[in-house]
Amino acid sequence: MAETKAGFVALIGEPNAGKSTLLNRMVGAKVSIVTHKVQTTRARIRGVAMEGDSQIVFVDTPGIFKPKRRLDRAMVTAAWGGAADADIVVLLIEAHRGITEGVEAILAALDAHSNPNQKIALAINKIDMVPVETLLALAQDMNARRAFDETFMISAEKGKGVADLRKWLAAELPEGPWLYPEDQIADLPMRMIAAEMTREKLTLNLHQELPYQLTVETESWEERKDGSARVDQVIYVTRDGHKGIILGKGGETIKRISRAAREELSEFLGRKVHLFLQVKVRPNWLEEAERYGEMGLDFKDGN
Numbered sequence: 001m002a003e004t005k006a007g008f009v010a011l012i013g014e015p016n017a018g019k020s021t022l023l024n025r026m027v028g029a030k031v032s033i034v035t036h037k038v039q040t041t042r043a044r045i046r047g048v049a050m051e052g053d054s055q056i057v058f059v060d061t062p063g064i065f066k067p068k069r070r071l072d073r074a075m076v077t078a079a080w081g082g083a084a085d086a087d088i089v090v091l092l093i094e095a096h097r098g099i100t101e102g103v104e105a106i107l108a109a110l111d112a113h114s115n116p117n118q119k120i121a122l123a124i125n126k127i128d129m130v131p132v133e134t135l136l137a138l139a140q141d142m143n144a145r146r147a148f149d150e151t152f153m154i155s156a157e158k159g160k161g162v163a164d165l166r167k168w169l170a171a172e173l174p175e176g177p178w179l180y181p182e183d184q185i186a187d188l189p190m191r192m193i194a195a196e197m198t199r200e201k202l203t204l205n206l207h208q209e210l211p212y213q214l215t216v217e218t219e220s221w222e223e224r225k226d227g228s229a230r231v232d233q234v235i236y237v238t239r240d241g242h243k244g245i246i247l248g249k250g251g252e253t254i255k256r257i258s259r260a261a262r263e264e265l266s267e268f269l270g271r272k273v274h275l276f277l278q279v280k281v282r283p284n285w286l287e288e289a290e291r292y293g294e295m296g297l298d299f300k301d302g303n
């Protein structure tokens, strides 16, 4: 019998590089949140992909960017933490943006946050947006700055090159027993996935900065005899005014958000869901330790 392999792969990159899209494509289920807005990923979400005898456990980290607030700092620390613990690190960059200041900053910090036993691959994403010459020049330029173990050119959205990357990852992982039951696609508690779904709908339905000033928590999850689930969530905002915006005129906005989140969760679970949303004002939630635990982040890291 062939030896099984298993290990952790960290996807790192600037916000919006396409980490969530790539993860979802590799795992084949929507476990991470994808939107057009940056910094949507706050927690270290894992997805598990099987490839032959290998089990690849993905750590989808928040984008790495210059931290300003405590929450930002905790997110960036979590991102680097994910990289340090992984067997393989994949640096994802955007083909059309090339070597940005952000990419340079990540390259400069990569040595300090990785170890010599780790393989580090480069994945140039969004190749659908540039001509092939640009792509080859970028691959060369990046490899001149750092000797990557392998370079991949992919389109996470269109699925190009993704299978090659997956095969390479599977082959490079250390030998060992699988870490999760084969049919388990994500170890993220369902409560958190449900909260992320609601947060995604809020992000899509609200404008500008507001989505970054709120957080969603699943307070209770009740399995009902008829096979449905009752899910109660609280949306925490920092100001009274924000609460009004989320509720909307006659509660229209929150109803729309609730309907969209319920439909997605119900589709994901394959059964009926009763979703109840409440909006609460907590001026200091950005500074409260327990909010960080809920998001899988360490409060201390924000200091």
Ligand SMILES: Nc1nc2c(ncn2[C@@H]2O[C@H](COP(=O)(O)OP(=O)(O)OP(=O)(O)O)[C@@H](O)[C@H]2O)c(=O)[nH]1
Binding pocket: 013, 014, 015, 016, 017, 018, 019, 020, 021, 022, 033, 034, 035, 036, 037, 038, 039, 040, 041, 061, 062, 063, 064, 125, 126, 127, 128, 129, 154, 155, 156, 157, 158
């Ligand atoms: N054209 C093109 N767009 C892509 C591709 N991959 C991802 N995108 C888009 O890029 C945007 C960002 O993708 P995400 O997967 O959310 O990026 P992320 O790195 O997880 O972002 P954060 O969660 O903010 O860190 C989305 O609008 C995607 O649809 C690609 O191969 N080609």
